[in-house]
Amino acid sequence: QVQVVESGGGLVQAGGSLRLSCTASGYMFNVLPMGWYRQAPGKQRELVAEISIGTINYADSVKGRFTLSRDNAQKTMYLQMTGLKAEDTAVYYCFRGSSWGQGTQVTVSS
Numbered sequence: 740q741v742q743v744v745e746s747g748g749g750l751v752q753a754g755g756s757l758r759l760s761c762t763a764s765g766y767m768f769n770v771l772p773m774g775w776y777r778q779a780p781g782k783q784r785e786l787v788a789e790i791s792i793g794t795i796n797y798a799d800s801v802k803g804r805f806t807l808s809r810d811n812a813q814k815t816m817y818l819q820m821t822g823l824k825a826e827d828t829a830v831y832y833c834f835r836g837s838s839w840g841q842g843t844q845v846t847v848s849s
Contacts, residue, residue: 743838745833748844749845751848753825757823757845759831768835772791773834775818777845779830
């Protein structure tokens with residue numbers, strides 16, 4: 740069973756930066772699609788960024804501010820978030836294939 744674990748959330752002021760990490764177990768780490776979703780209070784879960792077959796896609800709301808990267812040797816994926824805004828406040832979830840992590844809270848104070 741694939742395990743997915745996020746870390747790196749926290750409280751940051753608007754304009755600040757955070758880096759989220761996602762470590763996933765399982766074989767062929769770089770084969771399955773991976774990425775990040777987020778869910779803000781009272782809102783639906785939305786895709787933030789994903790990587791599939793080497794292609795990275797970003798939500799329009801985070802383009803130019805967030806960067807997804809992956810270290811296959813460490814089986815870890817990262818989401819570097821810069822220029823954070825209050826509207827980025829949400830629980831961020833990592834996924835690999837059909838497996839999901841428990842989420843990590845990101846709170847941006849304005």
